Amino acid sequence: MTQVLADRDFDEARTPAAVRQTPGADTAICLGDWTAMGLGRLARARPRLDPATRHVDLSAVERFDSTGALFLSQLLAAAPEAEISGEQQEWGGLLVLVREERAAVGGRRRHRREGPLARLGRQSLGLLYAAVDFTAFIGEMAVDMLQQPGRLRLGQVALELRRAGVNALPIAGLLAFLVGVVMAYQGGTTLQDYGANVFLVDLIGITMLREMAPLVVAIIVAGRTGSAYAAELGTMRITEEVDALRAMGVSPYEMLVTPKLVALVVAMPLLSVWAAATGVAGGLVVAATYYGISPVTFLSRFPDAVDASHFWLGVGKAPVFAALIAAIGCYQGLRVRGGASAVGHATTVSVVQAIFAVIVADAAFSIAFQAVGL
Amino acid sequence: MADGAVIEARKVTTRLGGQVIHDGLDLAVRDRELLAVAGSSGSGKTVLLRALTLLQPIAKGEIRLLGQPTAGLRRAEARGLRRRMGVMFQRGALFTGMSVLENVMFPLREHARLPNRLARDVAMLKIRLVGLGADAAMLRPNELSGGMTKRAALARALALDPDLLFLDEPTSGLDPVGSADFDDLIRRLQGLLNLTVVVVTHDVDSLWAIADRVAFLGDGRVLALGTMDELASSEEPTVRRYFGGQRMQRRQLDGQEQ
Numbered sequence: 001m002t003q004v005l006a007d008r009d010f011d012e013a014r015t016p017a018a019v020r021q022t023p024g025a026d027t028a029i030c031l032g033d034w035t036a037m038g039l040g041r042l043a044r045a046r047p048r049l050d051p052a053t054r055h056v057d058l059s060a061v062e063r064f065d066s067t068g069a070l071f072l073s074q075l076l077a078a079a080p081e082a083e084i085s086g087e088q089q090e091w092g093g094l095l096v097l098v099r100e101e102r103a104a105v106g107g108r109r110r111h112r113r114e115g116p117l118a119r120l121g122r123q124s125l126g127l128l129y130a131a132v133d134f135t136a137f138i139g140e141m142a143v144d145m146l147q148q149p150g151r152l153r154l155g156q157v158a159l160e161l162r163r164a165g166v167n168a169l170p171i172a173g174l175l176a177f178l179v180g181v182v183m184a185y186q187g188g189t190t191l192q193d194y195g196a197n198v199f200l201v202d203l204i205g206i207t208m209l210r211e212m213a214p215l216v217v218a219i220i221v222a223g224r225t226g227s228a229y230a231a232e233l234g235t236m237r238i239t240e241e242v243d244a245l246r247a248m249g250v251s252p253y254e255m256l257v258t259p260k261l262v263a264l265v266v267a268m269p270l271l272s273v274w275a276a277a278t279g280v281a282g283g284l285v286v287a288a289t290y291y292g293i294s295p296v297t298f299l300s301r302f303p304d305a306v307d308a309s310h311f312w313l314g315v316g317k318a319p320v321f322a323a324l325i326a327a328i329g330c331y332q333g334l335r336v337r338g339g340a341s342a343v344g345h346a347t348t349v350s351v352v353q354a355i356f357a358v359i360v361a362d363a364a365f366s367i368a369f370q371a372v373g374l
Numbered sequence: 375m376a377d378g379a380v381i382e383a384r385k386v387t388t389r390l391g392g393q394v395i396h397d398g399l400d401l402a403v404r405d406r407e408l409l410a411v412a413g414s415s416g417s418g419k420t421v422l423l424r425a426l427t428l429l430q431p432i433a434k435g436e437i438r439l440l441g442q443p444t445a446g447l448r449r450a451e452a453r454g455l456r457r458r459m460g461v462m463f464q465r466g467a468l469f470t471g472m473s474v475l476e477n478v479m480f481p482l483r484e485h486a487r488l489p490n491r492l493a494r495d496v497a498m499l500k501i502r503l504v505g506l507g508a509d510a511a512m513l514r515p516n517e518l519s520g521g522m523t524k525r526a527a528l529a530r531a532l533a534l535d536p537d538l539l540f541l542d543e544p545t546s547g548l549d550p551v552g553s554a555d556f557d558d559l560i561r562r563l564q565g566l567l568n569l570t571v572v573v574v575t576h577d578v579d580s581l582w583a584i585a586d587r588v589a590f591l592g593d594g595r596v597l598a599l600g601t602m603d604e605l606a607s608s609e610e611p612t613v614r615r616y617f618g619g620q621r622m623q624r625r626q627l628d629g630q631e632q
Contacts, residue, residue: 036496036534037457040487065535066503066567067488067496074495093566098499338516339470 233333
């Protein structure tokens with residue numbers, strides 16, 4: 001017994017496996033560790049037994065495991081008449097086992113790799129299916145909402161409003177403020193060359209109210225809230241909580257999706273107003289400090305320079321962005337299948353797709369507004 | 375301590391969140407035996423398994439694996455030791471992003487420098503050994519049934535032909551037929567691969583079917599240690615209550631009839 005134990009230390013110094021066979025000789029001698037750990041070098045060298053081999057001597061083998069047995073049986077395929085000798089008693093089972101397994105399975109099944117064309121086709125189809133799938137999701141959500149409009153869960157909505165709206169105020173305000181600062185700097189230098197410092201008010205006001213505030217808010221919300229929706233719903237799918245809701249006759253849309261969507265549609269225009277205000281404040285600070293426009297001048301010029309329509313257009317875009325972000329986040333979350341990595345993937349995809357969708361929608365808005373002359 | 379012990383716990387004390395789970399626990403597992411760890415829920419069976427597999431730090435005492443103390447192991451030593459232990463977790467803990475085959479190949483790839491083809495063949499051998507087909511090898515963990523998940527997890531634990539195999543509730547969640555099949559599988563593999571096995575289970579049928587010896591945990595220590603027959607006739611009140619249930623009596627009646 002003690003010998004067995006001495007053999008079982010966790011000594012790293014192992015003897016690599018080897019096969020020795022003098023050319024023409026009918027005996028092959030195996031040495032060393034015929035184990036998963038010891039076989040690496042030998043297996044990479046792809047040794048071949050002489051087809052005329054009649055004896056394989058295992059008496060110099062120090063350790064032997066199922067990897068060794070498998071490799072030995074693969075070697076023996078080249079020398080069908082070879083007989084094994086010198087094996088230790090406890091290895092017998094392994095040898096028999098490996099022979100049986102090989103006999104049962106027969107030839108090796110090759111794993112087919114798909115070509116580039118097949119991959120392109122698969123991905124194109126995948127995109128198409130995803131589009132159909134997303135449309136179906138929107139439809140299901142709409143039907144669910146419209147069939148029972150009274151069953152809006154106000155408690156959930158309030159919770160989501162706080163998480164997506166109130167808690168986002170500091171970060172949205174700070175970022176919009178900084179964007180205002182940057183724009184005032186960049187625009188101010190150019191306008192100063194023409195002595196048109198005062199037009200800084202127009203520049204800041206219009207871009208901030210109409211474009212930057214909703215866009216900055218949308219990007220923050222997509223990264224902060226859309227991803228959280230995807231991760232939350234994705235995890236709930238994996239832990240079968242979504243199925244549990246269904247099994248209890250509670251619609252997951254009503255419980256999970258609709259409150260988020262409603263809350264975000266309410267929260268984003270408000271965040272957008274807040275971001276516009278802090279952005280203008282950022283511009284105001286820079287204008288007053290570096291370009292000689294006092295806060296009083298700035299604010300008194302503001303109503304003349306910036307038409308109210310800019311404000312309404314900007315705020316009006318926010319609910320659309322909100323709906324896109326919430327729908328994409330929830331959709332990606334609910335279609336999670338598999339495990340932990342699928343949740344991570346869904347989260348990433350939701351952010352990328354949401355920001356993409358928001359910018360495409362913004363471009364569409366610009367073209368549409370231009371066409372109707374707003 | 376006992377000769378031929380490949381796993382030894384000496385005066386082991388473990389704490390979890392301020393609560394003492396084991397208090398001076400002694401246990402020795404003999405070479406190539408199948409030791410089952412039984413005990414009521416919350417008696418620290420799984421914590422003991424985690425301590426023996428070096429996943430749970432112990433507060434006091436010593437754990438020796440394969441004759442070596444495990445306190446203060448260096449990284450390379452710990453890695454070498456872990457290579458010689460296979461652990462099957464209760465819920466499988468298969469990597470969700472990989473197919474069954476990739477799961478089983480994972481330890482081979484991490485530790486052994488085998489050519490890819492051989493590693494694949496070895497993994498397939500293990501997958502067939504646990505009774506899964508070539509089709510199952512290509513499935514993802516979420517596409518497996520409960521029984522298949524257990525088998526795949528066992529195949530992964532066996533990937534490197536470990537000397538020590540630790541199984542946490544291998545038959546939980548399986549139907550009686552599936553449990554019996556799994557017990558047979560464990561027994562067969564133990565003989566085939568010369569394994570020393572530690573099984574945590576509260577499946578009494580399993581205890582009768584596979585255990586060479588049973589360690590019964592309670593009050594933070596091993597209350598009783600012996601063959602199933604010895605335990606079933608134990609005088610220890612907790613052990614008596616545990617094995618005195620209806621299912622046990624039926625089992626013994628069956629035995630007498632045969």
